[in-house]
Amino acid sequence: MSTALQVSNLVKRFGGLVATNNLSFSLKEGESLGLIGPNGAGKTTVFSQIMGELRQNSGTIELFGDEISTLSTPQRIRAGVSRTYQIPRPFGEMSVAENIRVGLMPDNIWQMIVSPPDTRRERELALSVGFLKADLGRMPTELAMGDLRKLEMARTMATAPKVMLLDEVFAGLTTGEIAQISDLIQSMRKDGMTFLIVSHDLPALEPLIDRAIAIERGTMIAEGTFSEVMNDKAVQASYLGGV
Numbered sequence: 001m002s003t004a005l006q007v008s009n010l011v012k013r014f015g016g017l018v019a020t021n022n023l024s025f026s027l028k029e030g031e032s033l034g035l036i037g038p039n040g041a042g043k044t045t046v047f048s049q050i051m052g053e054l055r056q057n058s059g060t061i062e063l064f065g066d067e068i069s070t071l072s073t074p075q076r077i078r079a080g081v082s083r084t085y086q087i088p089r090p091f092g093e094m095s096v097a098e099n100i101r102v103g104l105m106p107d108n109i110w111q112m113i114v115s116p117p118d119t120r121r122e123r124e125l126a127l128s129v130g131f132l133k134a135d136l137g138r139m140p141t142e143l144a145m146g147d148l149r150k151l152e153m154a155r156t157m158a159t160a161p162k163v164m165l166l167d168e169v170f171a172g173l174t175t176g177e178i179a180q181i182s183d184l185i186q187s188m189r190k191d192g193m194t195f196l197i198v199s200h201d202l203p204a205l206e207p208l209i210d211r212a213i214a215i216e217r218g219t220m221i222a223e224g225t226f227s228e229v230m231n232d233k234a235v236q237a238s239y240l241g242g243v
């Protein structure tokens with residue numbers, strides 16, 4: 001199995017704060033890795049560097065063997081990595097269907113102008129995350145947090161990623177919605193999708209991952225199976241310290 005994502009010796013500083021401290025980890029194709037750590041540990045900052053929304057001070061990020069650090073965010077999305085946001089970021093003036101359409105847009109500007117929207121695929125993606133047909137025309141302002149998170153998933157899936165970074169996809173969801181998104185992630189795993197998942201909902205996270213890494217103040221403190229990481233003394237101290 002080839003390596004999908006390789007993060008090596010990543011460092012990110014915000015002034016005097018070291019938010020990512022010489023962090024290295026890799027994901028094999030089709031693997032699902034949990035990234036855990038208390039509030040402020042630096043999880044979202046890692047996602048932002050992988051996507052190119054933040055530039056690392058040093059270190060490398062390789063996607064399927066190619067260094068992607070010099071690429072723009074849209075170029076990285078085209079290369080096959082896509083993320084959801086902890087705070088959903090829909091286009092406010094666009095409906096559910098139109099938000100998904102943005103993710104489905106072809107790279108080529110001319111194709112974008114001449115191709116009609118793929119409404120069948122928009123509907124398919126919306127239904128797969130749990131929307132009803134009647135929801136397609138709804139505007140983000142009408143959506144509850146659970147629906148906004150579902151829209152994040154659908155928009156991310158629309159870019160046809162090979163590696164998906166999921167940031168707190170369960171926050172604010174009902175038990176039923178968590179089950180629905182979990183089922184969706186599991187079915188994508190069966191189809192070979194590679195995942196890096198951040199979640200404070202550890203019971204929901206556990207069945208979705210093959211391995212976990214724990215970070216504190218940007219530094220990796222444990223790596224292993226979910227139970228190995230959760231039983232690690234440094235991880236337990238880190239969570240207790242964060243309460």
Ligand SMILES: Nc1ncnc2c1ncn2[C@@H]1O[C@H](COP(=O)(O)OP(=O)(O)OP(=O)(O)O)[C@@H](O)[C@H]1O
Binds near residue numbers: 014017041043045046
């Ligand atoms: N743009 C920024 N400028 C300055 N400091 C930042 C910036 N973004 C994040 N930080 C700091 O970097 C550290 C890591 O933040 P980050 O949001 O990555 O943590 P996190 O693990 O995702 O937290 P949470 O679980 O609360 O979402 C924190 O101390 C945060 O205050």
